Amino acid sequence: GQSLEQPSEVTAVEGAIVQINCTYQTSGFYGLSWYQQHDGGAPTFLSYNGLDGLEETGRFSSFLSRSDSYGYLLLQELQMKDSASYFCARPGDDKIIFGKGTRLHILP
Amino acid sequence: DSGVTQTPKHLITATGQRVTLRCSPRSGDLSVYWYQQSLDQGLQFLIQYYNGEERAKGNILERFSAQQFPDLHSELNLSSLELGDSALYFCASSGDSYLMNHNEQFFGPGTRLTVL
Numbered sequence: 001g002q003s004l005e006q007p008s009e010v011t012a013v014e015g016a017i018v019q020i021n022c023t024y025q026t027s028g029f030y031g032l033s034w035y036q037q038h039d040g041g042a043p044t045f046l047s048y049n050g051l052d053g054l055e056e057t058g059r060f061s062s063f064l065s066r067s068d069s070y071g072y073l074l075l076q077e078l079q080m081k082d083s084a085s086y087f088c089a090r091p092g093d094d095k096i097i098f099g100k101g102t103r104l105h106i107l108p
Numbered sequence: 109d110s111g112v113t114q115t116p117k118h119l120i121t122a123t124g125q126r127v128t129l130r131c132s133p134r135s136g137d138l139s140v141y142w143y144q145q146s147l148d149q150g151l152q153f154l155i156q157y158y159n160g161e162e163r164a165k166g167n168i169l170e171r172f173s174a175q176q177f178p179d180l181h182s183e184l185n186l187s188s189l190e191l192g193d194s195a196l197y198f199c200a201s202s203g204d205s206y207l208m209n210h211n212e213q214f215f216g217p218g219t220r221l222t223v224l
Contacts, residue, residue: 041217042110042198042215042216042217042218043151043198043200043213043215044110044215045212045213045214048212087150087151089151095153095156095164095165095166095167096141096153096166097153098150098151098152098153099150100150101150101151
């Protein structure tokens with residue numbers, strides 16, 4: 001299979017760091033993307049990991065470990081505007097598969 | 109603003125009817141993707157077109173069809189609508205033809221379809 005698993009919800013405090021995990025089945029795996037979606041909005045691309053390791057883009061970083069079939073999105077210095085759903089996604093056999101999304105709640 | 113436009117924003121129709129959703133990709137993008145997002149199913153890839161030709165097919169029902177025109181805009185046709193087809197339908201575009209790489213996809217604002 002090529003499914004992705006991620007937690008349905010995560011809660012963190014403003015200014016803190018939060019990690020959103022994503023595990024995947026290895027069949028036909030090429031890499032892992034992350035998208036952010038605010039309520040009522042469209043998904044927006046955050047990052048892609050094709051190789052093991054950490055990719056950093058400002059306050060957001062994404063990590064991939066192929067040996068563990070696992071990746072995560074790390075959000076630092078959380079701001080209230082980061083409250084959104086975060087999706088991991090992977091290209092599969094002639095299609096792209098999204099995880100069901102993790103809703104991030106941020107407490108003041 | 110991603111540069112991808114979709115019309116209409118909202119659509120309300122009855123079961124058994126047929127509707128057409130329209131998408132214009134970002135200027136210069138040759139690939140168009142269609143997705144369905146419902147509460148219980150998450151974001152589901154439906155179909156991809158590249159420069160007028162179908163390139164990849166996901167979980168698209170036989171009642172649904174799509175095409176991409178010479179000017180690169182795309183239409184998604186949904187027929188014999190059922191209550192379960194109520195969802196948000198997104199179009200996305202990218203510059204690259206191959207789904208297998210890390211091409212960033214730019215999503216339109218979506219069309220919310222309600223089937224009564």
